[in-house]
Amino acid sequence: MDADRVNTHTDARSETIRSATLELAQELGFAKLSIEAVAARAGVGKHTIYRRWPSKGALFLDAVLSSHETILEYPDTGDIVADLREQILAAVELLARPPLDGLFRSLLGEAQQDAAISAALNERFIAPQTQRTIDRLEKARDAGQLSPDLDLELAMSILSGPIYFQFLITAQPLTHDYIDRLLAALFAGLGPRP
Amino acid sequence: MDADRVNTHTDARSETIRSATLELAQELGFAKLSIEAVAARAGVGKHTIYRRWPSKGALFLDAVLSSHETILEYPDTGDIVADLREQILAAVELLARPPLDGLFRSLLGEAQQDAAISAALNERFIAPQTQRTIDRLEKARDAGQLSPDLDLELAMSILSGPIYFQFLITAQPLTHDYIDRLLAALFAGLGPRP
DNA sequence: GTCAAGACGGCACGTGCCGTTCCGTTACGC
DNA sequence: GCGTAACGGAACGGCACGTGCCGTCTTGAC
Structure with missing residues (x-):
């Protein structure tokens, strides 16, 4: 899949935006989450978000998955x-x-x-x-x-x-x-x- | 569950609204469906819709489920x-x-x-x-x-x-x-x- | 050390739809 | 025939969209 479809940048600003997204998602739920509120919470212009993610959904997915890269590895005890x-x-x-x-x-x-x-x-x-x-x-x-x-x-x-x-x-x-x-x-x- | 939570009225106007909802949902998808467009398509005031269904989701659910009451009965051949x-x-x-x-x-x-x-x-x-x-x-x-x-x-x-x-x-x-x-x-x- | 290019925060804009209110009309029960 | 209630339609304030345009700050090439 096209690597640009979902942002995975590691710069500090992207991280701040992801954090703000998670905070607001916890507080409001995904349905009431808005890009405007994320921008305000992160102290960032809306452009900066739109430059990195194509939609609210893409931002949300990236924020959720990035926050728990825990790979849920499989144990192998033989059983x-x-x-x-x-x-x-x-x-x-x-x-x-x-x-x-x-x-x-x-x-x-x-x-x-x-x-x-x-x-x-x-x-x-x-x-x-x-x-x-x-x-x-x-x-x-x-x-x-x-x-x-x-x-x-x-x-x-x-x-x-x-x-x-x-x-x-x-x-x-x-x-x-x-x-x-x-x-x-x-x-x-x-x-x-x- | 509260019977008013989802409208199941059988009057002709409700049926017109349900039909318009299904048409527009097919054409645009649920995400781009709007109450305004449904009202216009059905030739109905928005209030008439809000009087019957509490949300776009409730209207959509009612429209979809009402259109196929087919009960998907179980056969019983013994096998x-x-x-x-x-x-x-x-x-x-x-x-x-x-x-x-x-x-x-x-x-x-x-x-x-x-x-x-x-x-x-x-x-x-x-x-x-x-x-x-x-x-x-x-x-x-x-x-x-x-x-x-x-x-x-x-x-x-x-x-x-x-x-x-x-x-x-x-x-x-x-x-x-x-x-x-x-x-x-x-x-x-x-x-x-x- | 200078400077052009680009990313930035902030602000404002026009658009679309929300859910509500108001108005004048129509349909119906008594 | 009259009063009530539901109606279609238009307009409302509000919110968030996505996109411009500022003036500032950062950065890398030379």
Whole structure:
């Protein structure tokens, strides 16, 4: 993707703007966030913002993702279920709990209405996260812990989908217990055990 | 939920407004939709719209959901996998393909930023749909086609989650083949077969 | 050391839509 | 036939948009 579509500059002024954006987003929510308010809070002209980011959505995405580059690495203890559980819990604790939950939800919402945001979100967050999961699943498959003919991209959807569904669609709480029951059901399969 | 939160009036004028809303949403997308334009298209004063719906989002939700009351009923042939497959395909064909896909995506996006929309969407669409799935799953469990200790709400998340994930997050196409592979993997389970 | 070029903060502008108010007209219940 | 309520339409103040135009400050080439 075009590197200019979303600003990733590291100069101090860009950092100030990102901080002001995050502050205001926490205070007002994404919907009521305005470029004018960000400029005022950051002590910066509006031009300086428009020169760096093409839209409010792009600025917001960059601010949110830059603030937590934490790579949510995958543990590898050799036990795929335990490792998936740990990684999912870490992601849920970070993204589906205060203070980030509202911002992350807004980000996913905005991506539904702006193709550029959707693409940038995929490139900077979803795709890398997906790839790490697939890499870990591949090791597990090689170790005989997964069905040998399992499509790993499909497995990724199966693992992530119910979490996002709970987060975005039904707005039910993502408890540790839910994740344990989810993993158990997925590995056992829906059908009756012979 | 408060019945006034989302208008469901059936008078002719409300219907005209809903139609104008859908037309403009198709032409411009939800983001560029405005109450002023809807009022002009419908030949109606803005007050007449504000009297019926509290926000652009509420009007949009009502317009989209009212236009397709199609209840996406569940077939019951006795074969749970075949029935799930058919119902999922019907839902995907209706909501994830033109002309409704963009509108449905916008609706889910808006729900992430407006709690009232989220609640109304759940009440009018998500919850009923969920309940129909659970009812069908219960029959299947009683017939011994599902693991007897399966949590049916969890099963609902497991079935729907990957579809929504593909639709909202990765923006990958929802092919028939994908759905077949999804169902196969879910019923077989992720773990190795003994 | 000088100086041109560019980025900057600040201010103002025209535009579009918001949600509300007012006005004169129409439709309907009693 | 009369009063009430909803109506279409126009106008309102307000806000944020994105874009100009200032005068200042920074920076790098020579």
